[in-house]
Amino acid sequence: MVFYWYVIVSLVSIMFYYLRPVWYSVYFSYVRPLFKWILRKTTRLCELQRICYGENHGARRSLGVEYSLSHSRRYELQELIKFLNKMAVERKLHGNGLMMSVKGSVDTILLVKKINPTVHVSFVKAISRCIEHIWGYRQLKQEITLLARTQYDAENAEHEEKLLRLWQMLKPDVPLNSRVTKQWQTIGFQGDDPKTDFRGMGILGLDNLLHFASEYPTTAQHVLQHSLHPQYGYAFAIVGINLTSLAYHLFQDDAAKTIVYNSCKSLPSINVFHHFYCYLFYEFDRVWMESKPCVMDFSNVKTKFENNIRSLLSNSSVLLKTDLSIDIV
Ligand SMILES: *[C@@H]1O[C@H](CO)[C@@H](O)[C@H](O)[C@H]1NC(C)=O
Ligand SMILES: *[C@@H]1O[C@H](CO)[C@@H](O)[C@H](O)[C@H]1NC(C)=O
Secondary structure, three states: OHHHHHHHHHHHHHHHHHOHHHHHHHHHHHHHHHHHHHHHHHHOOOHHHHHHHHOOOOHHHHHHHHHHHHOOOOHHHHHHHHHHHHHHHOOOOOHHHHHHHHHHHHHHHHHHOOOOOOOOHHHHHHHHHHHHHHHHHHHHHHHHHHHHHOOOOOOOHHHHHHHHHHHHHHOOOOOOOOOOOHHHHHHOOOOOOHHHHHOOOHHHHHHHHHHHHHHOHHHHHHHHHHHOOOOOOOOHHHHHHHHHHHHHHHHHOOOOHHHHHHHOOOOOOHHHHHHHHHHHHHHHHHHHHHHOOOHHHHHHHHHHHHHHHHHHHOOOOOOOOOOOOOOOO
């Protein structure tokens, strides 16, 4: 008897497992539309309106709108998504291009969902901000990728100027003897010319370091002091470039979406990426100094650190810390 039950239960679970694509399609073709239809009839609001009225500005609202739009079966909305994706990839969402895209998108949504804009003024406002969030984030990912692929070029005056400014910000009292010098090692580069150290993350690594050093000079200099600790020290610039790579991946796999949607009022710009990076560096330094590791522990400490950050980011209420000051005792 028990044996038969066992066989039946196994067969049913196998069937469920292998028919997953069927269940998904049943859900998205029949169950979800039916629920949406019932809710629409009872609340007189479409799903997008229920999300915009039900959630405050931030990750929960924008993620809800993103999900709803991406599962829409309406042809007009699917075309709209394709158009916005293209605008984001081509990085045309700014100024006039942004204004026209958002306005056009909202008009399409109002038309398709038969919403009266004079009655639902706050819906129009909310959905506009969500569109800026969703496609601004996609555009930002594209921008970050391009910067990461731009290699540091010693012939490029702009790159050289940034590098020298990084030195001035971190070591305001120490002049650089020459462009190529062992002094670079005192801020954690490997050799006497930093240009090769940027290989992995391109100019994005330098932009991040420079942002940290110029927006949070006191904190950056404290962190640099920690990195020179005789026992627990680490290579400031090299670790910094490694954290650029962490920030980059957290953006690419969308883990950072929550914090970006919660921190930006409208279109996310590269500054939110830089700011997120500063926060990572600040936190990493704190965790590193607290765990009193040796240089060989870098991989372990970093893995643990990354897991903690990921679990923090999975909370849709997560906020970007803006006060990065270090208490000195
Ligand atoms: C950062 O450090 C990790 C762990 O040591 C390593 O696997 C990774 O390749 C490094 N990334 C970069 C860009 O240096
Ligand atoms: C998520 O973050 C909010 C705000 O920081 C906090 O109040 C809440 O406890 C967090 N939730 C979880 C499950 O960690």
